[in-house]
Amino acid sequence: MALTPQDLFTSTEVSSVDFWDAVGKVEHERLDFKSRVPKGLSDTLAAMAMTTGGLVVIGVDDDRNISGARLEQAVYDGVMTAGHDVEVSLSTHELLVGGVPVVLIEVPAVSGRLVTTPNGRVLRRVGSSNHPLRGDALARFVRAVTLHPREDDPVPSAGASDIDLDALNQLLAAQKRPRATRRTALKSMAELGLAVDRAGNWVPTVAGVVLVGATPDAHIKGARVQFVDRQGAASRTGASRSRHTLSAPLSRLVEDLVALIENSGERHEAVVGLRREIIPVFPREVLREALLNALAHRDYQLSGGTVDVTLFADRLEVRSPGGLAGHVTLENLRDEHFSRNSRLMGALKSLELVDEFGEGVDRMYEGMAGRLLPEPTWSATDASVTVVLRSESPVSLDDQVWLSMLSATQMTADERRVLVQARHEGRVTRRSVRALLGPDVDVPALLRGMFFKALLVQVGERGGTYYELSREIVARVGSYGIAAQARRREQLVQLVQTRGRLSVAEAAEELDVPREIVKGLLVDLTSEGLIRAVGKTRARVYVPAIDPQSE
Template sequence: MAGSLSDLFQLTDVTADEFWNLVGKVEHERLDFKARVPKGLSDTLAAMAMTTGGLVVIGIDDDRKFAGAQLEQAVYDGVMTSAHDVEVSVTTHELRVDGVPVVMVGVPAVTGRLVTTPNGRVLRRVGSSNHPLRGDALARFVRAVTLHPREDEPVSGVGVADIDLDALNQLLAAQKRPRVTRRAALKNMAELGLAVERAGQLVPTVAGVVLACVSPDVHIKGARVQFVDRQGAPTRTGASRSRHTLSAPLSRLVEELVALIENAGERHEAVVGLRREVIPTFPREVLREALLNALAHRDYQLSGGTVDVTLFSDRLEVRSPGGLAGHVTLENLRDEHFSRNSRLMGALKSLELVDEFGEGVDRMYEGMAGRLLPDPTWSATDASVTVTLRSESPVSLDDQVWLSMLSATQMTTDERRVLVLARHEGRVTRRSVRALLGPDVDVPSLLRGMFFKALLVQVGERGGTYYELSREIVARVGSYGIAAQARRREQLVDLVQSRRRLSVAEAADELHVPREIVKGLLVDLTSEGLVRAVGNTRARVYVPAADS
């Protein structure tokens, strides 16, 4: 949902467009639509309460049409009876959408106890469905929910001098609170749930120490990261090139780790735009997600265990103390999520470092696939969880960077590999694609899909048919490599500077490049502030950015 429950419950009348912008049309873990109060509403309330809470809107059918529902006695009694059956304290509110009433039911997340359905089941929301937990997954979930979370325990011996004011004020700013001085630090931490009163004094909790102390490991044994560079060594027992121990407020710790890993790894350079940049071995967003998951989901009951990050020549391993949280298994970790440290996760979400719905794992898969790197892999024991990122790819780093510039385009791994082949060969045929991908791939369907996605264009018919990169792709990222595209951009900037006024047609003639490509490059240069567009579409020319 784009709007918070508190915001939505303050409204009385909205337009349909405003409603959909606030709520969204797609049901998910925190949103469900009902045409009327159903008999099984208690199941949805129980499942939401045991996941992350959410909103049930009554008066909207499966086609997203407003059937209407007033908060009259029958509707109110039906909602409250369902809530009473599962012992969840819901809130209700009537909202008119283009004059049609709907009833909103706010469902809180319940922690510290189990919420069961009237027939004794424990449900979790998975997408828009309510799924029962069974067997070992249920047993681990029950243990995780009913145990007192370590993150809320006070940490003795921590004083105001130990607080990192920059980290605390960053967290306060994310929650739209004013900056504080050291004198008011503990009071504000208590308001955030990061400190509690003990013997008349405010004491930071485990979560407070991890998020806002200068050196968390001084107060919590194991609250640090061990980084080992074993490049050249095939196993963990091989000789290491370097070792580092890091301890800092969690958000800063992640940034320090990312920098350390990237500096220790191989340094690749590629020309991106007009700049030569160092390209990390692993996509930065994937690296950040792996480290955040390890630090935010680790088991702080295991106070002596550290997060261990090990860099090998062909992979990175991130090991976190504690087994998989709650009911999460290796098989369902892309679909299920459970926060062992919900207060930590809430703080990181306010800092926009994580997503509360567990989408970070999906982003890791997408980030690796975007550069044709292998999927992340997980292994788990009762004592730890390890994620492994591998660095081998079937294409060069230059090709990986080229593909990453198309990250906004939804593509399969096979489609990305075909694009790289077309980039190198200038064209692809059914035969060359089959040689690349193997006999099990439906090549005609693959190429047809790429044509309809405007990734490739078809040239010729029947036996002489081949495919080239589409004009849209060439205009966006070029076809002859990052360096060649950068040279064109530099030539265009030089032409604009020397001629003072340059049209697309003139630039295309000068560079011997199709107009579509030149137009795309000039649009990019304009958006980056390197040149300036003057005039309407047909009469548009480009002038130096410094000209007024």
């Protein structure tokens, strides 16, 4: 089992492989490497404390060589002095990494007060850098940090009978804690920081009710989602096709909403490569991130405000009560991160539903780009934040489905459009790509890059050069449209029934398509029970699902 950064503090020695597996080699908001104790260490400590906390490793240089450092008096004094200067309590530990000592410094996240540098600045971690806050961003951050978070307020009307035990035990399991019963539910919530002591009794907090309450809106006004389907209308004033009000434990609420949106919108059945899938209009991972952002970052001080989700014919709008949190602005929301409800976010992170470093917004952009859909757009007022997902695309839903099978491959929007053109036309040339993308694109460089990424193969030379989909792409997702793929499936079933037995080679020759595609289709048809496979490996043939000789 891979070690975590926390595990390193309870270890005396690890291999260099285990060390790098645990911390990674890329510095980020929660990780910083130093070859020695620097003069500016207090800046890093202050920035981490005001972001999400983190780990500083002394004894690793900029090239990620383990140069070594011992927790000697001079090192310890330097670390403790830097912590004292910013009033942050630190934990230190000496660890042998492949026999070489390094010093680990655990920096806690600080809430409820400001942590400033010795010269009075407020810093936040952005990637591996410490950035000062100024002007309005600083003022909003100060207000957000110093105000008592509403999520920790008790909810006196809620008791053990109002807790969804399945949701609570899922959260306890994620944090490796014992299961709870109805009798021990509130005590278990208190151990998670989701219940507080009031006159000798445990009382759930706002965060506790939102996370594991069976019906949160029964105790917290506005803790629900209003879903409206207006696919036939252009604006919010038009007639609606349906309306739903949802209230459930937060993780289940997100899944219920995703299912409701997908069932209300257009659904597309696709057979691509080896898989048959129902593809919704919006990428599922993007929907989840948009909904989680709205529910986890909403302002519960606005107790009457609900999260509103509206589905139109061309877009989905998700509106969350409360303005942008802390110092986050529309301009920096992809780079900055601030949790208005840090306890909620911590619970969702332990459930692996969110990433604490704010990467969810990036995943939304990547998910939309993966299907050539427009980027998410955001708007904000003092009272709400709204994200809009649009469904228009320069390619058909058929092509979006095909592209979605390549979501793990890093590509630009231009590369995806060229792949779609090659899929439809069988080949692309410099001239056809220039006509597709316009004169401002460096077409030769684009095609060279796609060749080196094994997306396209080059055929011919000089004036007769053209490019086709690579064998890797064809083998993974096929090269045909969904309608053509469906026709080939029908042809294969008919061939098997007519001939009685059919090999991959015979099918490939008959249909004039690559063996990899034919093999995938035959395997797919076999798994669906439409035909049967007889024999193994090279001797395998395919026969009708019901053998006429057995009747």
